[in-house]
Amino acid sequence: MDFASVLPTFAITLREGVEAALVVGIVLAYLKKANRAHLARWVWSGVGLGLVASAIIGGLFGWLIAHLGEANQRYAPVIEPLLEGVFSVLAIAMLSWMLLWMTRQARAMKGQLETSVGVALQRDEQAGWAILGLIVFAVVREGFETVLFIASRFEEGLFATLGAVLGIAAAALIALLLFKWGVRIDLRRFFQTMGVLLLLIVAGLVVAALAHFDAALHAFAQIDRASEQLCFFSERFSRNASCILGPGIWDGSRVLPENRFPGALLNALFGYTEHFYLVQLVGYALFIALVGGLYWQSLSGRPLLPFKKRTPLNTTLH
Template identity: 60%
Template sequence: MDFSSALPTFIITLREGVEAALVVGIVLAYLKKAKQSHLNAWVYGGIAGGLVVSALVGILFGFVIQSLGSSNQKYAPVFEPLLEGVFSVAAIVMLSWMLVWMTQQARLLKGQVEGAIGATLKGDNAAGWGIFGLIFFAVLREGFETVLFIAAKFQQGLVPALGATAGIVSAIAIGFLLFRWGVKINLRAFFLVMGIFLLLIVGGLVVSALGHFDTAISTLAQMDRQSEGLCFYYERFTKFPSCVLGPMVWNTSKVLPDHQFPGVILHTLFGYEDKLYVVQAVSYVLFLLIIGGVYLKSVMGWKLNSTKAINAETSVGK
């Protein structure tokens, strides 16, 4: 069995799971400090609820995919790559947004969570439900992103789900190391490295999504003469034609095929294609420049603010 497709989901759920674990750890620590540990059960209930609903969303997505694929057998070859492309775009948007947002909000996370808990505890009777909702949506948000990513790669079977499970278990272990056993982990370095991995994974998803749309349009054009005009590159590029992706940039299928090791690792992690076209290459570079630029700017802003805070504390100490 090829487990290479489990690597991207492992990395994504590990990173997103650690974010959720930070929220859970902050909540539990605050409740202990406020002598409200009797509300811990609501925290664990929120975790369980978020995981269950995430799994249900995954099952629902799988049902929708199967239903659309079997609703019209004639166009089933078109629906499958089209759905993969649509889910890929959704995953690209969600993961990119979370990558940038979490980096910008990371230095404020503790204060925001503690402020939300403090406001919730003032509600007395509604405190338990408020804490449950805070944890539930934190876990669900991370789980939903993983579900979208797996849905974008649903043709790879259960292997991505195994990677997601391993990522969740690892994130829980890191949470225990941080909050239960007091082990110090450089979270800034962790999120920086995982963020770069995530950026490359989502960039690869951009390449894959365009490939899926090209396959869907090409298949439709071959099935329906009225749709032949959609493949506008066929008329201009007769050698190595693509339907909508333009001329070929490279063909490394004989040197480094993307379905054999080590090409399959590069394919599943970074979207490497042994046959790459102009539109895919340009889109990949633009994605890295735009989203990667915003991400690195956020990281540099985080470091700058942290340095200012340290300098301010040093000045006050003097």
């Protein structure tokens, strides 16, 4: 079994699963405090429906990938890497947004949830449905991000799915430790550590996405000779350059091959590739600088992308 392929999805699902578990735990604690513990069944129903909905979404993504790949055999070498690239971009956007949003909102999450549940409890006949919707949304939101990540690496579908299952199990264990057995866990340190790991995993996804688009355009240029000009670098500058990724700056096929340990582990976790190109380096650096900078700002509590306010000039005449 390729455990290296299990780790990235495990890490992502563990982090997102703990977030969903915190939502569930806060809602259950508030219901107990409000003497409405009988509504807990709606919470657990929401967890179950959310997991089922996430599985259905994953199945639909799998069907879409398989169907599109078989729809046109001539363009199959183009469709497969193109789909991987598209899903990678979607996963990058969703995971980056959730990393920044959740870090920013963590301080106020408990109060916001209690306010939402309090509003729901004011409508007795609809309280259960409102709580159900709240929990389903929380679970599906986290599950959808994992589905996108798995879809972006669908050649590792079985192992990625196994990692997701293990991540959910680990998140459930942490939830039991927190809420049932009262074990103290430094959640702040946990989310900071997992946030840095997630940042590096998504940065690796940037490198992989660029490689997928490069492979798709290269295959398309081979099929349709009229499209050879799409390979900007190899057609206009050097035949030794990649199609759209520019000249190679690293060849680790002998020193650190990506199909052997530890290269395979680095590849699965952080997107390491034994053939690294200039555009990939630029994309990786820009992502780390932009999203990483915003992440550190959110940890410190400072506003994201702050703009300095201008002090108006005093134009009063004396």
